[in-house]
Amino acid sequence: GSSSPRKHTHTLTPLKVRHLFSLVPIMSYCSDNDDDIPPSPNNDDENDDDDDAPPTSANPLTEDIDPDTLRILISTDNHLGYYEKDPVRGLDSFAAFEEVLSLARRYKCDMVLLAGDLFHDNKPSRQTLHRTMEILRRYCLGPNPVPLEILSHQSQNFSSSPFPRANYEDDYYSVDLPVFAIHGNHDDPTRDGGPGAGGKGNRPLAALDLLSVANLVNYFGGQSEVDKIEIGPVIIRKGGTTMSLYGLGSVRDERLNRMWQGKKVRFLRPSSDESSSATFFNLFALHQNRDLGRGSKNCVHESMIPEWMDLVVWGHEHECLITPAESLVGTFRVCQPGSSVATSLVPGESTRKHVGVLDVRGEQFRVHPVPLTEVRSFSVGEVSLRSVEGLDPEDPEVDECVMAVLEERVRELIEEAREKDRELKEDADKLNLDLDPFAASGGDKVVEKKYKIEQPGQVLVRLKVEHTGFSTVNNQRFGHRFVSEIANPADVLLFHRRRLGVEDSKKGSPNKRSG
Numbered sequence: 001g002s003s004s005p006r007k008h009t010h011t012l013t014p015l016k017v018r019h020l021f022s023l024v025p026i027m028s029y030c031s032d033n034d035d036d037i038p039p040s041p042n043n044d045d046e047n048d049d050d051d052d053a054p055p056t057s058a059n060p061l062t063e064d065i066d067p068d069t070l071r072i073l074i075s076t077d078n079h080l081g082y083y084e085k086d087p088v089r090g091l092d093s094f095a096a097f098e099e100v101l102s103l104a105r106r107y108k109c110d111m112v113l114l115a116g117d118l119f120h121d122n123k124p125s126r127q128t129l130h131r132t133m134e135i136l137r138r139y140c141l142g143p144n145p146v147p148l149e150i151l152s153h154q155s156q157n158f159s160s161s162p163f164p165r166a167n168y169e170d171d172y173y174s175v176d177l178p179v180f181a182i183h184g185n186h187d188d189p190t191r192d193g194g195p196g197a198g199g200k201g202n203r204p205l206a207a208l209d210l211l212s213v214a215n216l217v218n219y220f221g222g223q224s225e226v227d228k229i230e231i232g233p234v235i236i237r238k239g240g241t242t243m244s245l246y247g248l249g250s251v252r253d254e255r256l257n258r259m260w261q262g263k264k265v266r267f268l269r270p271s272s273d274e275s276s277s278a279t280f281f282n283l284f285a286l287h288q289n290r291d292l293g294r295g296s297k298n299c300v301h302e303s304m305i306p307e308w309m310d311l312v313v314w315g316h317e318h319e320c321l322i323t324p325a326e327s328l329v330g331t332f333r334v335c336q337p338g339s340s341v342a343t344s345l346v347p348g349e350s351t352r353k354h355v356g357v358l359d360v361r362g363e364q365f366r367v368h369p370v371p372l373t374e375v376r377s378f379s380v381g382e383v384s385l386r387s388v389e390g391l392d393p394e395d396p397e398v399d400e401c402v403m404a405v406l407e408e409r410v411r412e413l414i415e416e417a418r419e420k421d422r423e424l425k426e427d428a429d430k431l432n433l434d435l436d437p438f439a440a441s442g443g444d445k446v447v448e449k450k451y452k453i454e455q456p457g458q459v460l461v462r463l464k465v466e467h468t469g470f471s472t473v474n475n476q477r478f479g480h481r482f483v484s485e486i487a488n489p490a491d492v493l494l495f496h497r498r499r500l501g502v503e504d505s506k507k508g509s510p511n512k513r514s515g
Contacts, residue, residue, distance in 0.1 A: 069239075070148075070238045076287070076338070076339070077316065077338065079186065080119050081121055081128035088487045091452070091453070100112070103370055112179040115287055116187075116315035117250075118184070119187040120186055120343065122188065131451075139447055140176070142175075148166075149237045159222075181217045187208065191203070230267075233268065243281045253300070257297050257299070286312070288314075288316055311334075315337075317336050317348075318343065322335060322336070323369060335367055349378060350378045356369060376460055377456075377459045379414075379416045379459070383465055403478065410461055414482070459485075467497065
C-alpha cells in the first residue's frame with residue numbers, strides 16, 4: 001500500500017491558475033422608507049421567456065441538467081435529535097433528513113444548502129452525532145465529479161476550520177455531494193474551543209465544526225467579532241453561472257438589529273473592476289426571526305437586506321413557504337423552506353413540508369417544491385366549549401359530557417391527519433418520487449435508506465380548547481384513550497380561557513359606570 005493520497009479527479013481548475021476575486025465592503029442598507037430602495041434589476045416573472053432561464057417541462061426535475069445550470073437543494077431546521085429518546089418519534093428527524101439527502105442525489109443536485117438548526121440541541125448527544133455523520137457519509141461520499149469551482153478566498157469563507165478549503169477539493173476524500181451549512185439558534189457556537197489566539201479566551205465552537213473537521217460539511221457564515229459583522233460571499237462557478245453565496249449564522253435578534261441600525265453590518269462584494277465582466281447571482285442564507293409581529297427590535301426587517309440580493313433563503317421560521325415570494329421592499333425574493341420535522345404543535349407546523357430544488361442559470365432562477373414524505377402527519381383544531389350545543393356548566397355530569405365532546409373532536413383530527421398523509425403519498429407518487437423507504441439512487445451510486453418513520457399511523461394531533469366557564473381535563477389521562485393512535489398522547493389538549501374585551505367587561509358589570 002502506497003502512502004501517497006489518492007488524487008481527486010474532479011478538481012476543475014488547479015488553484016494556482018484560478019482568478020480569486022478580491023472583495024470590497026458595502027454598507028448594509030437599512031431604511032424605514034421602502035420608497036428609497038431602487039427597483040430590482042432582475043424580475044423572474046418578467047423574464048420567464050428569456051433564453052437564459054432554466055428549461056421548464058411537466059417535470060423539469062427529471063430532465064438532464066444544463067451544464068450552465070447550478071442545481072441546489074435547499075432545506076433548513078432539520079433539528080436532528082429532536083425527541084430522540086421517544087419510542088415512537090425518536091427517528092422522525094433522522095428519517096426526514098435522510099430523505100432530504102436522498103432527494104438531492106435523486107435529482108442530481110450539485111450541492112445542498114442548509115440554513116441553520118441542523119441539530120436540535122446545542123450539544124448533540126453522541127447518538128445524534130453518530131447518526132448524523134453516518135447519514136452524511138453514506139450520501140455525500142462517492143466517486144462522481146463535482147462540477148463546482150470556488151473563486152473566492154476559501155481561507156476567509158471557512159475561517160473557523162483548521163482546514164479552510166471546500167471538502168470536495170480535498171485529495172484525501174472523495175466527496176461528490178457537498179453540503180454548505182450555517183448554524184442556527186439551536187446549534188450556535190459556544191466558547192468550548194479552548195484557548196484562542198495568543199492563549200486568550202476560548203474559541204467559539206459549534207457542532208457544525210465537528211462535521212466540518214470531519215470533512216462532511218462546509219460550515220460558513222460564522223462571525224468571530226463581537227462589535228461588527230462582515231458577510232463575505234462564497235463565490236461558486238458552474239459553467240457560465242457564477243453565484244455569490246452569502247451566509248449569516250444565527251445572532252441574537254436584539255443584538256443583530258441594534259448592529260444593523262448602527263451600520264455595523266457590512267456585506268462584501270467583488271470589486272467593480274473585477275466584476276464588471278462577470279454576472280453574479282446573489283443568494284443570502286440567514287437564520288433569524290422574520291418581521292411577523294414580534295416587535296421592531298426582535299427581528300430582521302426585509303428592508304435591512306441589501307437590495308442587490310436576488311434570493312433570500314430564510315431559516316428559523318418553521319412554517320413552509322417554499323415558493324419564493326416577492327419581498328416587502330420589492331427588490332428580491334424570499335424562500336422560507338420551513339422545518340423538516342415538527343418541533344412544536346402549532347398550526348404553522350401542520351402544513352405540508354417541502355424542500356426546494358433551486359435551479360440557477362445566469363441571473364435567472366426557479367425553485368421547484370418537492371414534498372417530504374418521511375414526515376409524521378399532523379392536524380390541529382380548535383373548539384369552544386361554550387359554543388357546543390347541549391353543554392351546561394351547571395350539569396352535574398358535565399365533565400363526562402366534555403370528555404365525550406373532546407374525544408369526538410380528537411378522533412376527527414386523527415382521521416384528518418391520516419387523510420392528509422394519504423393525499424401526500426398520492427401527490428408524491430405523481431411527482432415520480434420513490435416511496436420505497438429502503439432504496440434511493442443518484443448518479444451511479446445506490447444508497448439504501450436506513451431511517452423511516454416508526455408507526456406512521458400514530459399521527460400528531462393538537463386540539464386547542466377554549467374552556468371559559470368549564471373545568472379542564474387531565475391531559476395524560478385523556479391521552480391514554482389514544483395511546484396507540486397518536487404520537488403525542490400526553491399533550492393532545494391545550495386549554496385556554498377567552499380574553500374579555502370591552503364589551504364583555506360591560507356585560508359582566510352592568511352597574512359599573514363608564515368614565
